[in-house]
Amino acid sequence: MRQEGLLRHAAVRLLGLIPTLLVLITIAFFLIRMAPGGPFDGEKVLPPEIRANLDANYHLDEPLLQQYFRYLGQIITGDFGPSFQYKDWTVNELIAQGFPVSATVGGLAMLLAFVLGTLIGTVAALRQNTAVDYSVMGVAMLGISIPNFVVAPLLILGLAVYAGWLPAGGWDWSWQRMILPVITLALPAIAYIARLTRGSMIEVLHSNYIRTARAKGLPESLVIRRHAFKPAILPVISYMGPATAALITGSVVVERIYSIPGLGSYFVQGALNRDYTLVMGVVVFYGVVIVVLNFIVDLLYAWLNPRIRYSEAP
């Protein structure tokens, strides 16, 4: 019965994703086409016939609306088209190249943030209003406030330039080169998750069912682990959706500072060069990633929370 409800819930939510993606594609498409200058307004002026040829080749000579629907049809088949800038590459190939790098750094950062954040938050909640609590939360606030493009240069300066322990940048899939980017990316998320966990853990620890658990004579560690942890991390679970979006955004800066050939670097390059197809491709791709992760988080939340009912319309 519960399983069925969960499945129906999933199906309804999945249908709800379609308008979101449609809006995403539409806005991005028309926005980038409004830009003055095109991909072939390069350093030298091309002869008109070659230009016309190129335009025809990329369907740039068609009416805008026709291009839009052509692009929609293309995207449904999963084809983002050729890149304007990187002549020999399709956007799909560029994404296939950049995304695994970004996903690795982002995934590790997310994992680190979840583990450390919930741990720190729980410790602070258990030591509520003590020196430990205040100092941990003060540091967490700093973690939220200090931008990652400030953290990154400082980390490079301290750990790479002066201490020489770690490489300052570059990418070769080795763990040494992952440490600094992952930490930089995870820091604000750790801080935010710690604050969330602390708040909800304190609330949960004051609830009647925790009092019941204690009255049963269970040791405090078991009370926390079995009775308090799950309800306390539910807000963290629902934060994972927005956190992913923040992480992806942050990765644009982090990849640039650490010279990591991820999707974020391609995006900034594409934006500066008006590489329509590449920029569109990255925005749509990341839109899909965020939407899908939000969907998974939503399901996870429903699965963890037995009280959620599925009877209501979305």
Added chain:
Amino acid sequence: MNIEAKPRSPELSVEDPFAAAFAEEDVRGRSLWVDAWHRLLKNRAAVVSGVIMAIMLLMVVVGPMVLPWEGDFTDWDNTSSPPSLETKHWFGTDAVGRDILVRTLEGGRISLLVGLVATLVSLVIGVTYGAIAGYYGGMTDRVMMRVVDIVYALPFMFFVILLMVVFGRNIVLIFVAIGAVNWLDMARIVRGQTLSLKNTEFIEAARACGVDHHSIIRRHIVPNLLGVVMVYVTLTIPQVILVESFLSFLGLGVQEPMSSWGALVNDGAQDMESAPWTLVFPAAFLTVTLYCFNYIGDGMRDALDPKDHL
């Protein structure tokens, strides 16, 4: 503004089961706002942050007027010179001899200005949108909030970048672009508050007296939203400053000769090995500002809603 007349009773912090019974008579005279103000003053972190921000604001406004250097003056005798009292470049200079202190303060003007104006933009859009959705309810509400949901799921930072790329990099666009993508949270919060407020007795009473919709929204709902909106504004300002500095860091924000903390951090990061002071000072100003705004917002939230402030 008459804030004494707010028809809201102060919320009590009820840790023990007895306080509620007795506190009622003690508190009745005080209003929510006076109460919240007293609680805020007790919050040391928030008070210290407030004082620091006041000093920061003063420095940023007055500093560039009284300091001996112009922001775009290039002192060729002292390029990339470290902080020193002798050269009168107290924070040092950059690679072309510009004074870091003056540039940091001038950058602060832009950063803070962007923070305030863009927050104002998001405030106006968000409050209007949320109040209308919440007040009219029903189909209007459902459609409007569905739109918010959809826009919410978009990777908004990419849109800001797109906007900057498409329309060129000018400061007015920065205000609008950041404000226009930041109003969603505000709309959601305001809508939720409006929904719960609209069914309270004093709104019913106003409606029964034949007061029209616009007056009810303007005179009754908006003033009652003030608390939650103030908290949210305080927490939005640092977010906006952060977004601006993020854009400027990528080279997509304000352009020379104008500067902001983000742009200065970007410049500083280029030379950080040879001249770390060019990175450290603007970075410190930016971080301190964000830190303080976050603490003030936190303190205000706790003061206005003591429930989660055990």
Added chain:
Amino acid sequence: MALLEVKNLEVSFETPDGVVQAVNGMSFTLDQGETLAIVGESGAGKSQMVLAFMGLLAENGSVRGEALFHGNDLLKMKPRGLNGIRGKQIAMIFQDPMTSLNPFLTIEKQMAEVVMHHQGLRREEAKAHAVEMLRAVRIPDPEERIKQYPHEYSGGMRQRVMIAIGLLCEPELLIADEPSTALDVTVQAQITELVSELRKQTRMSLMLITHDLAAVAEVADRIIVMYAGEAVETGGVDDIFYRPQHPYTRGLLASVPRLDRASDDELQAIPGNPPNLQELPEGCRFRDRCTEAMEQCRKRPPLWVSDDGRSSRCFLPMEGGRTLQNATEPEHDE
């Protein structure tokens, strides 16, 4: 030796607006197999007193005095020692069944963990035991229902589950804190009946906390009447009902509908409210609401005690009682 002996228990809370004195010098004993009712208005400190010696006070609460269980002071025990008693020898049922069960765990998990922890049973044995206990509190189809979550149970059913959890380890003492207050009137009677019936089947002692004097008439052996954090009158159930000494007890009785009284007797509520626990008045705490208040009530009233275990704190003499001179500190010499 008494099963539980509470001596001079004091509970206070540190609040932003000052110290709240919730319980003041409570002393009483509870024997094996006895049912003791603690009666008083809400806020009289009944629950806080129990939570105090169970080690379940909120962080801002502090407790002084002694609470001897089998001669060992619960207040001085380390967490490990206390955990060996809670849920095993002393079980507790709380006021609000809707929030007292963990909404994220199945009933099975919440029941099985008690016996697995205290008696070292394996999961299967623990489950079988839990099913039996659900059957004992008359939950229909326990094999199926044990797999469910609390939100799938009604309020009355949840309270039955709470009782079943309390009885899992066959405790020597069951503390029921307003077990039926939050429930529908019809369900209230069922729950009270169930508790007293289960008590009779075992040799367990029962401490029943309630604001409803009438509800305990048939269940309790002895009654302690509490007012503003202290015991104003103690006695056997018949003494309290037929020969009440303290004006507050009489006031409570006058507000209870009774079959043995002429139907044209009016029910009388006690006028006024209990005093502010932050600024307790000097002298008798009930003074301002008392119909028999005198000038001397501004001083601390004496404690009257009798050999058959009755007591009353009032300037009015108690029949068959003598006063203790040092009224503030009840004597503890054995």
